[in-house]
Amino acid sequence: MKLLKCSPISLLVLLLAATGPGRADVMEPTDDLPPRDGVYRDPAAIHADFDDGTVRLLLRRPEHRKFSDSEPPPQVIGDTTTHNFTSFGTVEFSLDDGVTWTPTAVAPTVSVDVTFVDQAGPYRLFTTEMTRFDADVFPGVSIRQSPTRPSLGTTVIQSLGPEDGIDPPD
Numbered sequence: 001m002k003l004l005k006c007s008p009i010s011l012l013v014l015l016l017a018a019t020g021p022g023r024a025d026v027m028e029p030t031d032d033l034p035p036r037d038g039v040y041r042d043p044a045a046i047h048a049d050f051d052d053g054t055v056r057l058l059l060r061r062p063e064h065r066k067f068s069d070s071e072p073p074p075q076v077i078g079d080t081t082t083h084n085f086t087s088f089g090t091v092e093f094s095l096d097d098g099v100t101w102t103p104t105a106v107a108p109t110v111s112v113d114v115t116f117v118d119q120a121g122p123y124r125l126f127t128t129e130m131t132r133f134d135a136d137v138f139p140g141v142s143i144r145q146s147p148t149r150p151s152l153g154t155t156v157i158q159s160l161g162p163e164d165g166i167d168p169p170d
Helices: none
Strands: 002-006 024-028 048-051 058-067 080-086 088-094 104-107 109-120 123-140 141-144 151-160
Touching: 024 088, 104 123
Parallel strands: none
Antiparallel strands: 002 024, 002 151, 048 058, 058 088, 080 109, 088 104, 109 123, 123 141, 123 151
């Protein structure tokens, strides 16, 4: 059994690139990322605040789940792998400064670079950078990964022991 500790991502959803407070703990039988049956949530009151001077869009309570693909993280310190997947998610949005909130479903296409940076005992540390995030929130409004602001984060994978049949890499 593996325990994945992931901080919430800075865009719409949750775990592979992070900036906000909090983290998600996910128990999975493998260390594949993203965890196929996992759910990532951002506990922040306001997840994102977009204001172009004419319209202000607030997002809260993003959830990211039902990942289409799941791959092992890099196995050698210093190596990077790119994980590409689609998923299903939900988020609430407000166009009136948070007076009313409307839930909506999203189906983003995502790419995340995962770099193995360190290991201490059963803990492996990975840095993450979301390089692609494309999702339609509602007609006429899409969310995309910023080309100028990196969406960075961390993931820690802890092996819970060989009794589950999964040993950590040497």
